[in-house]
Amino acid sequence: MGSSLERRLPVMADVAKEAGVSHQTVSRVLNDHPNVRSETRTRVLEAIDKLGYRRNLVARALVTKHSRTLGVVSFDTTLYGPASTVYGIERAARAAGYFVSIVSLKSIDKAGVRDALDYLADQGVDGIVVVAPQRSAAQALADLPLGVPTVAVEGGEAGDVSVVCVDQVAGGRLATEHLLSLGHETVWHVSGPSDWLEAEGRVAGWRAALEQAGREAPRPLAGDWSPRSGYEAGRSLASLRNVTAVFVANDQMALGVLRAFIEQGVRVPEQVSVVGFDDIPESEFFSPPLTTIRQDFDAVGRHSIEVLVRQLEGGPQERERLVVPPTFVARVSTARA
Amino acid sequence: MGSSLERRLPVMADVAKEAGVSHQTVSRVLNDHPNVRSETRTRVLEAIDKLGYRRNLVARALVTKHSRTLGVVSFDTTLYGPASTVYGIERAARAAGYFVSIVSLKSIDKAGVRDALDYLADQGVDGIVVVAPQRSAAQALADLPLGVPTVAVEGGEAGDVSVVCVDQVAGGRLATEHLLSLGHETVWHVSGPSDWLEAEGRVAGWRAALEQAGREAPRPLAGDWSPRSGYEAGRSLASLRNVTAVFVANDQMALGVLRAFIEQGVRVPEQVSVVGFDDIPESEFFSPPLTTIRQDFDAVGRHSIEVLVRQLEGGPQERERLVVPPTFVARVSTARA
DNA sequence: GGACCCGTTGTTAACGTTCACAGTCGGGGC
DNA sequence: GCCCCGACTGTGAACGTTAACAACGGGTCC
Numbered sequence: 001m002g003s004s005l006e007r008r009l010p011v012m013a014d015v016a017k018e019a020g021v022s023h024q025t026v027s028r029v030l031n032d033h034p035n036v037r038s039e040t041r042t043r044v045l046e047a048i049d050k051l052g053y054r055r056n057l058v059a060r061a062l063v064t065k066h067s068r069t070l071g072v073v074s075f076d077t078t079l080y081g082p083a084s085t086v087y088g089i090e091r092a093a094r095a096a097g098y099f100v101s102i103v104s105l106k107s108i109d110k111a112g113v114r115d116a117l118d119y120l121a122d123q124g125v126d127g128i129v130v131v132a133p134q135r136s137a138a139q140a141l142a143d144l145p146l147g148v149p150t151v152a153v154e155g156g157e158a159g160d161v162s163v164v165c166v167d168q169v170a171g172g173r174l175a176t177e178h179l180l181s182l183g184h185e186t187v188w189h190v191s192g193p194s195d196w197l198e199a200e201g202r203v204a205g206w207r208a209a210l211e212q213a214g215r216e217a218p219r220p221l222a223g224d225w226s227p228r229s230g231y232e233a234g235r236s237l238a239s240l241r242n243v244t245a246v247f248v249a250n251d252q253m254a255l256g257v258l259r260a261f262i263e264q265g266v267r268v269p270e271q272v273s274v275v276g277f278d279d280i281p282e283s284e285f286f287s288p289p290l291t292t293i294r295q296d297f298d299a300v301g302r303h304s305i306e307v308l309v310r311q312l313e314g315g316p317q318e319r320e321r322l323v324v325p326p327t328f329v330a331r332v333s334t335a336r337a
Numbered sequence: 338m339g340s341s342l343e344r345r346l347p348v349m350a351d352v353a354k355e356a357g358v359s360h361q362t363v364s365r366v367l368n369d370h371p372n373v374r375s376e377t378r379t380r381v382l383e384a385i386d387k388l389g390y391r392r393n394l395v396a397r398a399l400v401t402k403h404s405r406t407l408g409v410v411s412f413d414t415t416l417y418g419p420a421s422t423v424y425g426i427e428r429a430a431r432a433a434g435y436f437v438s439i440v441s442l443k444s445i446d447k448a449g450v451r452d453a454l455d456y457l458a459d460q461g462v463d464g465i466v467v468v469a470p471q472r473s474a475a476q477a478l479a480d481l482p483l484g485v486p487t488v489a490v491e492g493g494e495a496g497d498v499s500v501v502c503v504d505q506v507a508g509g510r511l512a513t514e515h516l517l518s519l520g521h522e523t524v525w526h527v528s529g530p531s532d533w534l535e536a537e538g539r540v541a542g543w544r545a546a547l548e549q550a551g552r553e554a555p556r557p558l559a560g561d562w563s564p565r566s567g568y569e570a571g572r573s574l575a576s577l578r579n580v581t582a583v584f585v586a587n588d589q590m591a592l593g594v595l596r597a598f599i600e601q602g603v604r605v606p607e608q609v610s611v612v613g614f615d616d617i618p619e620s621e622f623f624s625p626p627l628t629t630i631r632q633d634f635d636a637v638g639r640h641s642i643e644v645l646v647r648q649l650e651g652g653p654q655e656r657e658r659l660v661v662p663p664t665f666v667a668r669v670s671t672a673r674a
Numbered sequence: 675g676g677a678c679c680c681g682t683t684g685t686t687a688a689c690g691t692t693c694a695c696a697g698t699c700g701g702g703g704c
Numbered sequence: 705g706c707c708c709c710g711a712c713t714g715t716g717a718a719c720g721t722t723a724a725c726a727a728c729g730g731g732t733c734c
Contacts, residue, residue: 022684028720033515035681058404058461060721063393063689069438069460076424083420087413099460101406101438104427123406123436124395125577213710227622252619267594285564285596287624348690359714364692396690400719573716 010051015095019047030055046275058149061124069099070308071120071148073113074131077104078198079225080252081281082131088301096309104152109134113140121148127308129153130161135195151308153300154198162311164304168198171293171326172205173276175247179329180213182224182273183337184245189220190233190257192249202249202277223249227256234266236262236270237272244337251276251283254290258333264288269335289331299324347388356384367392374665398461405646406436408457408485410450413470414441416562417589417617418634419468422490425638426466433646437464445469450477458470458485466490466646467498472532486648488641491535499648500656501641505535508630508663509542512584512612515628515665517550519610520674521582526596527570529586539586539614560586564593571597574609581609581674588613588620591627595670606655606672616666626668 016023018055021040028036029044036044047053061067070093077083086102093100101123103116113130120128125148132138133154141152143290155163176289179187189206203220208219221236222227229251237243248254254276261268266290268274276283279294303322311317353360353543356430358381365373373381398404407430414420423439429484430437438460440453457465459537462485469475470491478489478498492500501543516524526543529536547554558573560566567590574580585591591613598605605611605625611619616631640659648654 004533013720023720024685024722025683030684031722037682040682054459056399056461057719058395058398059458059689060722062393062399062691062720063722065689066680067395077371077414077427078414078417078424084415087415087441090414090439091443094440094456099456100440101436102427103431103437104424106428119431122391124393134646139373165558206420227619231622255622259624259626262624282564282592282619285568287596287599289596350690360690361692361715362713365713372710374712377712393690396719399690400692402719454732489693563699 001007004022010053011056012053013021014118015047015051015053018051018186019044022306031316032196038186043298066126067099067124068097069101069123070305071123071125071126071128072100072102073105073110073116073120074102075133075137077102081250081278081295082133084297085131085301085304088298088303089153089305090336092302092305093183096305098126098305100307102194108134108137108138110143113137114144117144118149127151127312129304129308130155131196135197135200138197148280149308149311151304151311153304156287160319162307162322164300164322164324166198166300166324166326168201168203168326169208171277171295172202172247173209174205174326174328175202175277175293176206176209177213179245179247179273179275179334180209180215182245182334184273185242185337186210186215186218187245187247188218188237190230190237190246190248190253191220192253193223193224194222199249202247206247213222223253225250227252227253227259228258229253234298235264237261238264238266245334246272247275247277249277250310251278251286251290251292253290254333255282255286258286258288258290269333273334273337275334283329284331288333291331291334292329294327294329296324296327347390348393349390350412352381352384352390354380354386355388363400368373376626383406386614404436404461405434405461405462406438407642408440408454408460408462408465409437409439409468410453410457410465411439412442412445412470412474418427418587418615418632419470421634422468422641424637426642427638428491429639429642433642435642435646436464445471445474445477447473447477450474451481454481454485459467464488464649466645467492467643470535472537473535475534486645488645488648490637490641497656498572499659501637501644501659501661503535503632503637503661505663505664506542506545508614508632509539509544509584510546511542511663511665512539512614512630513543513546514550516582516584516610516612516671517546517552519582519620519671520578522627522674523547523555524582524584525555525574525589527567527574527583527585528557528559528617529590530561531559539584543584560590560593562587562589564589564596567593568597570594572601574598575601575603582611582671583609584612584614588612588615588617588623588627588629591653591670592619592623595623595625595627607671610671610674612671620666621668623670625670628668629666631664631666633661633664657667 012023048141090100093144127149131153150161154165276290276292283290349360423440427437464486468490487498491502558570571594613629615627620627
């Protein structure tokens with residue numbers, strides 16, 4: 001074998017020899033230690049450049065006990081919400097100088113969350129963000145004795161950890177009040193899966209708005225976030241007489257509802273008004289373009305890293321709770337009753 | 338502070354003392370070394386359990402020179418395709434016993450890719466998967482001298498690295514031939530951004546199918562994958578007289594096209610047939626449900642890890658090229674001319 | 675002029691694991 | 705009875721970095 005291929009990568013000692021200083025001085029240059037003569041610094045930098053030296057972060061992590069890696073536990077990053085949140089997390093983390101190690105769970109049960117947490121802890125992450133939108137995940141988090149600073153996204157009132165989330169209740173209210181303000185007698189609801197905190201919050205907001213207006217709340221139809229479940233809910237709704245307004249818990253299900261209505265000859269918004277939730281990029285081009293509630297996933301991701309980094313670098317801190325407000329997006333799927 | 342909080346985590350030496358053996362024997366037990374008396378093994382295991390010992394992977398990585406971490410470089414993981422691919426990669430990697438560290442790029446230029454690669458190399462990843470669907474990214478990859486085994490996903494003919502991809506040309510053919518077989522005189526095309534290899538492959542497949550049938554290829558309209566760009570292309574198409582069949586390079590743009598057609602009073606599939614690409618979960622519920630070409634992103638992700646792990650564990654290997662075939666999904670957006 | 679301090683540098687010892695090698699012990703072949 | 709071999713275990717030295725401390729020189733303050 002050629003020697004150039006086998007030659008081991010240069011280490012600090014090599015740089016030190018090249019620059020005629022001690023390895024510790026090289027370390028100081030690398031870590032921006034103030035007390036290094038600038039002439040020495042230049043010499044070291046030149047040696048580094050000449051040798052193509054790159055510092056070994058593993059060795060560094062061993063002695064500092066900090067890996068500058070953050071762990072992310074998430075659920076099905078194929079969905080737009082989690083994907084966008086994780087995207088925001090990753091970019092914010094990198095901007096803050098951290099690596100990001102990801103674990104995507106297929107199902108979130110206590111064992112799954114515990115495994116993921118152990119797995120990341122083994123790897124030596126400095127902090128963890130758990131995208132835990134399900135009650136079971138939030139609970140698992142609350143029960144687990146975790147030795148690593150942790151932030152929950154959409155985590156509800158989860159034990160001791162800090163939480164960053166969108167105000168789902170406000171979102172549900174926003175949607176419902178909009179429909180009520182258009183003169184609809186009441187508003188039907190297609191909800192998300194019952195063990196999701198987000199689904200629950202939207203139901204609560206919807207119910208609160210109806211109650212405040214003194215209206216009867218119809219029994220909500222439960223979906224699973226998928227377009228298909230929305231479609232099925234839509235068929236049920238279409239067969240009912242008195243439905244004029246529907247608040248659907250996410251845009252994908254709203255698409256299914258829209259489809260069912262079209263098939264059944266129910267015109268939106270002339271006969272029934274529909275409001276979605278999330279504002280996915282597609283919503284604007286549904287038929288008709290969907291009025292919806294926008295969640296700023298990117299902000300959620302960024303905030304969760306802010307909170308985590310503050311905890312990491314500012315020492316032990318108070319548990320924080322950061323709420324991002326949702327916003328109303330008017331399009332054409334709603335009309336006066 | 339309570340001493341229990343400050344007590345350092347147990348290390349191998351603690352376990353060794355507890356079990357009355359040397360630290361090396363503990364190491365052997367942990368690494369499933371054959372030559373350990375089973376009675377000794379049990380004693381060590383009990384000590385580990387009692388002390389709640391967890392081995393320090395950072396220290397291990399320092400001496401073995403293997404971090405059991407894989408790096409993933411991707412572009413905008415908010416899009417369904419990349420998100421699904423990365424999801425598949427992550428799960429497959431974890432199943433193979435590797436951690437996954439992710440870098441999401443906003444724009445893929447040579448500098449961005451180089452930075453990401455350096456960043457991951459610094460962290461000491463054992464291998465890298467680059468989801469490099471753009472020509473510039475593929476080129477960057479080809480030019481870069483990388484010391485780490487690398488696999489490109491959707492990477493085209495990229496230099497020395499192995500490639501896993503979906504056969505885009507076949508997909509383009511499939512879509513076009515389907516439309517031709519329905520008796521359409523020719524097929525229009527709304528393409529993806531010109532520097533994307535996937536876009537280029539689909540154009541090539543479309544063109545080849547038309548040529549083979551002896552038909553004229555109209556000038557393709559270029560989009561940027563977004564529903565909005567599809568919408569704009571759709572408006573242009575609607576203003577044309579002789580358009581009866583359109584192959585759109587992805588489902589999101591197809592949604593925009595559909596929307597534009599509805600607004601212009603063009604009926605699908607009665608007047609114009611539309612075929613998309615990707616088969617995102619929403620497509621089935623578009624109006625009308627979209628006939629499309631399905632890409633198995635999950636398989637792509639899994640294969641890329643297979644190839645990478647084979648390279649990692651089987652020593653230096655031949656450059657591989659693995660092609661996943663797309664499949665045709667019939668729905669209702671197409672009809673006889 | 676001596677004490678002291680600060681800026682600069684070097685020396686030595688961690689960090690927690692695995693690797694290389696050297697024992698020890700018991701059994702089988704001659 | 706001796707030798708050798710194989711199973712098992714222990715000892716010491718890496719791995720490449722940062723932390724802790726010591727040492728040196730020159731200036732300032734009294």
